[in-house]
Amino acid sequence: MQYQKLSLSASNSQKEITLLLDKKDQAKGLFISFIGHKKERFQLNTIIQHLVAETQARVIVKGVLYDQSSAIVEGIIKIDSKAQQTDSFLEQKILLIGEKSWATAEPKLEIKANQVKASHAATVGRLDLSQVFYLQSRGLSYNQAVEMLVAGFLNPKLS
């Protein structure tokens, strides 16, 4: 599947994106990332709407929040009763690094067809400190280690 990539910035921090699947055999992928600093606030809503049968969608949202930045991440998968045999997935992953950073994640589903596969996953958490420690034991500074882990978090292998 081809992923369209989008990164949000401080000047473009509020976004509502609709992914419309209205043609048979359509497959759409979307990868959205953002990095927040200071008091930046991100507000994102992704709407995946399956109107016809045999369509496929993947939406991945990844955010890293430093300092006092925050994010309100919403998303929904809507599958119409006509849209049988659809396959849809929504993922929201937020990394909280700043001491006063915070986030809300609301992945929703509205499913009106029965022959479907629809799922979502959300995680909110901090960096794995054992991974930071491992990198530090290999000679990296704390900041370098964090930077490397954040880079890995934001650049997953998409297939």
Next chain:
Amino acid sequence: MSYFVDKKNYNRKDDDFLQKEHEYALGWADDTSKYAFKAPKGLNADLIKQISKLKKEPKWMLDIRLKAFKQFLKMPMPNWGADLAKINFDEIIYYLKPTKKASRDWQDVPDKIKQTFDKLGIPKAERSILAGVKSQYDSEVIYGSLQKYLIKQGVVFLGMDEGLRQYPELVHKYFGSVISMQDNKFAALNTAVWSGGSFIYVPKGVKVDKPLQAYFRINAASAGQFERTLIIMEPDSHLHYIEGCSAPIYTEGSLHSAVVEIVVAENSHCQYSTIQNWYTNVFNLVTKRAVVAKNAAMYWIDGNIGSKTTMKYPSCVLKGENAHGEVLSVAFAGAKQELDTGAKMIHLANNTSSRITSKSVSKDGGLATYRGLVYVAPKADNCKSKVVCDALILDPQSRSDTYPSNKIMNRNVSLEHEATVSKIGEQQLFYLMSRGLTEEEASTLIVSGFLGDIVKELPLEYAVEFNRLVSLEMEGSVG
């Protein structure tokens, strides 16, 4: 609901019997003209004063009721969730008193009511594994008993009205402390007109080793049921409380709006299990919440099968360090049913953990919704929460929604949420059918397995009942 009706003669192959079952096993409604006191329809301050007077309540309780009634009138209906427009508050009977006093001895219970209880199998259940039985027949506790060794240990298990009479200080201290009347419109309504429910007090260090059980049942047509349950657990105590619900057939819609408050003190462990099977014209709008102290744990096991509309989100306020909260919620939404269920976990202290598991099945045009909240306060470090929601949709007319909300205000947290909606796997079906099962039997087996988590948490009698309920719901689901 067959388990209580005809346990011995139950036979899946008996078509006539199943036909009757389908019509609804508990489908009888009592003639209410024989009740000792039946309030007129509708609600006003005078009626509340009358209820309070009949119950011989202290003045402070009447004041709370009247204040809550004002609050109820003031508050708007919830503008989210299920459609509640069909509730007509003026058509509901708010208080019914079937016999004049609560009787402890089975012999004293009037025949008419005894027959109903016999159909439900309550004395049988009591004789076997249950430590005490409290039944709410409409609004008053009619029959209740508690095994002696529990009384010796200082455990109190009474109807809420009796609890208020015998332990006014405790009730005064804790009533409304977990769920205030300002919480929501239906909590306010309950506070104004509450009647019955259970009052449980477990003293320090006491471990109640057998589950305590209450059985609630709405009987008269158009009756509201507003039971109020208060469970107070002192430090180092242990309790498993079970509440079962079933209601007979009606012509008009009924309203059930309960409030359950639980105070779980340090190092205590509380489990609250419910199997709800209201008839499909009942609005079931319930507020349930527990406050969990340091090192304590609260488990809500919540099975929802019946009712027209259910809105119920058991919650844990994790107030002390290392507190743990868990909700296991199971919903089976059939024709014309809307089950809006879920859970709330409020993390207020360090190292608190929670887990929500939700399983729902929708069938014949039913709508099953998961609605939940995980909140981690800015000052709560090292919290962990995991939410898993699985849904099965059995036919093209049915619908499943998921509305989770995760509000994380602290970075030292691990929150995981996942949800899937799917159908019954073709391969699983094919495999079972190749082993000689019909499609219907195979589907029933898969659905029972899908909902299986709840069965493990229930005592044997309830587990058997739950499995029977699921198979009955699945009858005729294929072809």
